[in-house]
Amino acid sequence: MKPCPRCAQPIVGQPARSRLTADRDIFICTSCGTDEAVREANGQPPIPFGDWPLNP
Ligand SMILES: [Zn+2]
Numbered sequence: 001m002k003p004c005p006r007c008a009q010p011i012v013g014q015p016a017r018s019r020l021t022a023d024r025d026i027f028i029c030t031s032c033g034t035d036e037a038v039r040e041a042n043g044q045p046p047i048p049f050g051d052w053p054l055n056p
Helices: 030-041
Strands: none
């Protein structure tokens, strides 16, 4: 299993599909998926790929 590109931690359990990707399927860990959802709910911009520790 590849690590989560957003936090570089191993993905445990079911991966989440990143909301950043309209044209690509990029899978991140559950906690990163939750974090993206929380940021969206709070009106914060998502963390761009360029700031991720691993290039998806
Ligand atoms: Zn993650």
